[in-house]
Amino acid sequence: MKNFMLCLLNVGLLVCGQLLFKLAARDNEIGSLSCLKKLILSPYMIAAITLYAGTTILWVYILTRVPLSYAHPIQALAFPLVTVCSLLFLKEQIPSHRWVGIGIIVLGALVAGR
Secondary structure, eight states, rough: HHHHHHHHHHHHHHHHHHHHHHHHTTOOOOSSHHHHHHHHHHHHHHHHHHHHHHHHHHHHHHHHHHHHHHHHHHTTTHHHHHHHHHHHHHHHOOOOOHHHHHHHHHHHHHHOOO
């Protein structure tokens, strides 16, 4: 159970990182080197990169404890969670066919994670 919870923590951190990347992208464009520098130095981007660095360390720790074939399907839960968070926090519109795909991902993660 502890390993499963670590995997879920990793998923949650990945989701947060994706939201931060989107917030960084929303406030910036990449049309020149100065725009790229502004993006890289934005607080959202710095937070996202820092979070992803920590998440990568957590992922490697998880892989020292469980088989990749167990942990990786759980990571697939990041896809539906990012979509739900995009809807709730970023007010993005999600078409119905995408919800069907997300349902398939969740079912697949549940089957593979057993």
